[in-house]
Amino acid sequence: MTTPTAPDSMYRNDEGLGIWEHRGKVAAVGVGHAPTSRRWDGRPETCVGAITIDALRKAIDDAGVAPDQIDGLVVVPVTTTGAFWEAGKPLPMDVIQSFNQTDDPLDGIAKLSAEWLLKNMPELTNVNFTMYGPGCMSNALNVTAQAVGDGLTHTCLVVKSWHNFEGRYYQGGANAGAALPGTPAITQLWGGPASYSTALQFAEYCRKYGKTHEMMAPFMENSRRNGLRFPEGYWAQHRPEELGPEDYLASRWIAKPANLFDNDIPIMMSGAYLFSTAERAADMKQKPVYILNHASSNTRPRSLLPTLDEVEADTARTGRKIYEGAGITADDLSFENMYDGFSLFHQFHLEGLGYRGIKFGEALDFYQTDISIEGPNPVSPSGGNVGSGRSRVWMHTDCIQQLQGRAGARQVTGVKPEVGVSGGPMPLGGNYTVWSASPD
Amino acid sequence: MAKQGVDPDELTQPFWDAANEQRLVIQNCVDCDRLQHPPSNTCRDCDDGGALEWKQVSGRGTIYNYGVVHDCPVRLLQEDQPFNLAVIMLDDDPGIQMYSHLPGVPVDDVPVGAAVEVIFEPSANGQLVPEWRVIDG
Numbered sequence: 001m002t003t004p005t006a007p008d009s010m011y012r013n014d015e016g017l018g019i020w021e022h023r024g025k026v027a028a029v030g031v032g033h034a035p036t037s038r039r040w041d042g043r044p045e046t047c048v049g050a051i052t053i054d055a056l057r058k059a060i061d062d063a064g065v066a067p068d069q070i071d072g073l074v075v076v077p078v079t080t081t082g083a084f085w086e087a088g089k090p091l092p093m094d095v096i097q098s099f100n101q102t103d104d105p106l107d108g109i110a111k112l113s114a115e116w117l118l119k120n121m122p123e124l125t126n127v128n129f130t131m132y133g134p135g136c137m138s139n140a141l142n143v144t145a146q147a148v149g150d151g152l153t154h155t156c157l158v159v160k161s162w163h164n165f166e167g168r169y170y171q172g173g174a175n176a177g178a179a180l181p182g183t184p185a186i187t188q189l190w191g192g193p194a195s196y197s198t199a200l201q202f203a204e205y206c207r208k209y210g211k212t213h214e215m216m217a218p219f220m221e222n223s224r225r226n227g228l229r230f231p232e233g234y235w236a237q238h239r240p241e242e243l244g245p246e247d248y249l250a251s252r253w254i255a256k257p258a259n260l261f262d263n264d265i266p267i268m269m270s271g272a273y274l275f276s277t278a279e280r281a282a283d284m285k286q287k288p289v290y291i292l293n294h295a296s297s298n299t300r301p302r303s304l305l306p307t308l309d310e311v312e313a314d315t316a317r318t319g320r321k322i323y324e325g326a327g328i329t330a331d332d333l334s335f336e337n338m339y340d341g342f343s344l345f346h347q348f349h350l351e352g353l354g355y356r357g358i359k360f361g362e363a364l365d366f367y368q369t370d371i372s373i374e375g376p377n378p379v380s381p382s383g384g385n386v387g388s389g390r391s392r393v394w395m396h397t398d399c400i401q402q403l404q405g406r407a408g409a410r411q412v413t414g415v416k417p418e419v420g421v422s423g424g425p426m427p428l429g430g431n432y433t434v435w436s437a438s439p440d
Numbered sequence: 441m442a443k444q445g446v447d448p449d450e451l452t453q454p455f456w457d458a459a460n461e462q463r464l465v466i467q468n469c470v471d472c473d474r475l476q477h478p479p480s481n482t483c484r485d486c487d488d489g490g491a492l493e494w495k496q497v498s499g500r501g502t503i504y505n506y507g508v509v510h511d512c513p514v515r516l517l518q519e520d521q522p523f524n525l526a527v528i529m530l531d532d533d534p535g536i537q538m539y540s541h542l543p544g545v546p547v548d549d550v551p552v553g554a555a556v557e558v559i560f561e562p563s564a565n566g567q568l569v570p571e572w573r574v575i576d577g
């Protein structure tokens with residue numbers, strides 16, 4: 001079985017599409033997470049393939065579904081955090097020989113195919129639909145929701161995993177070389193770190209609206225606080241440290257105005273969900289969380305980096321698409337879990353949504369109010385990547401768990417959890433999901 | 441600041457050749473008459489991918505925005521940290537951006553909005569690379 005990448009037709013990129021045709025008819029039920037780690041220790045049982053199997057099995061158990069009832073699998077094939085297996089580095093044969101390998105020896109180690117997973121999960125005997133959602137869980141979720149709605153699969157697993165190897169982030173390969181090929185040279189000769197583009201958008205935002213980097217501190221503190229209540233997350237598992245304003249503001253710059261904590265920490269992790277039709281979900285072990293809509297943006301910047309104008313136009317458009325397809329307004333959101341890795345763009349997502357009525361330039365002031373899970377205006381109850389490390393998955397897990405009423409110490413208490421939204425990554429472009437405790 | 445060298449490829453050979461002649465050229469679509477940068481093989485605005493030419497531009501611009509890089513992934517630039525990394529908008533079309541280290545401008549003391557002009561600096565393998573300096577007065 002060859003696995004195709006999801007076609008463009010599965011995404012809802014445009015405004016004016018109306019209510020999503022499968023609104024309330026697709027549900028997420030099971031959640032599974034593997035333990036996190038900072039980097040791979042080289043053992044077979046901790047390679048990215050192994051932790052993915054772990055997360056998938058936990059999602060299946062969580063939903064209480066027999067593995068032979070599962071007929072679909074959506075995978076994000078890219079697993080890198082920025083770490084690549086260097087050319088010429090010997091292959092880890094003991095790891096490769098521990099699994100049923102595909103033709104690619106790095107499958108399950110530095111990437112992930114649906115074929116590899118099916119070869120190593122013999123209990124999945126009835127999977128006849130596989131598809132790749134490129135990039136992020138946010139993308140794969142859109143694909144999964146649409147596939148279940150369209151009847152391509154009735155009980156579908158979706159998984160995103162990350163590997164991280166020894167060595168400093170993005171510092172190998174071309175960045176260490178004496179010369180660059182002409183095309184990448186046009187953008188890479190100047191050496192901007194990964195967070196540079198976001199840092200510039202934030203700088204422009206601060207100049208335009210008279211805001212400061214210090215105003216991010218309450219958001220960062222809140223996000224880490226929520227992350228420390230996320231037992232599946234990296235900081236909760238390995239470094240249970242609060243992030244107060246002093247620590248945040250004293251940390252070193254990476255690309256000023258982005259500091260170390262504004263950059264999410266690369267980790268190894270795997271997160272998986274079990275999706276099904278609303279009908280089948282009704283008989284499963286956990287309370288179904290219904291998908292009201294998925295929306296996407298494929299907007300690209302005109303030139304090297306998105307300008308603030310481009311970002312604001314696109315986040316506003318994304319907000320309209322999210323609400324239109326779900327048949328809701330901003331007033332219906334119980335909480336928001338938009339993406340935050342890098343932290344300095346979370347406000348763009350919030351303002352595009354018009355969350356709690358905030359307009360462009362107002363989110364940092366909003367951060368100075370009660371944004372906790374106990375208050376009436378929860379911001380990022382998942383804690384996001386700031387709170388649990390780089391995964392782009394926590395926001396989705398949290399939406400499901402909040403609406404199921406099993407977010408534990410993170411459970412929102414100042415609002416009734418009825419409708420949530422999550423997605424990203426960057427404010428220009430991205431993929432978004434609207435979740436609901438009820439199908440209508 | 442010593443930048444990595446450049447090995448021009450098919451797409452960008454005209455850009456780098458012009459730089460060696462101290463001229464700044466940017467891709468332009470002959471069909472929709474719109475500049476685009478970074479370069480690509482087809483026009484990103486024309487649905488059928490309009491034909492592209494290289495057009496010489498004035499070499500004047502303004503500083504649109506900047507950050508200060510303290511932790512750079514490029515090994516060769518690490519000894520110069522921290523350094524300014526600015527985005528220039530071209531006067532010919534303010535939607536078109538180019539990067540600059542702003543030689544001569546003190547770190548984190550960047551005059552956003554100031555007028556700049558292109559200069560050309562040798563990279564590690566001698567290829568000239570466009571840079572930008574603030575126009576006095």
Ligand SMILES: [Zn+2]
Pocket residue numbers: 469470471472473474483484485486489490
């Ligand atoms: Zn064109």
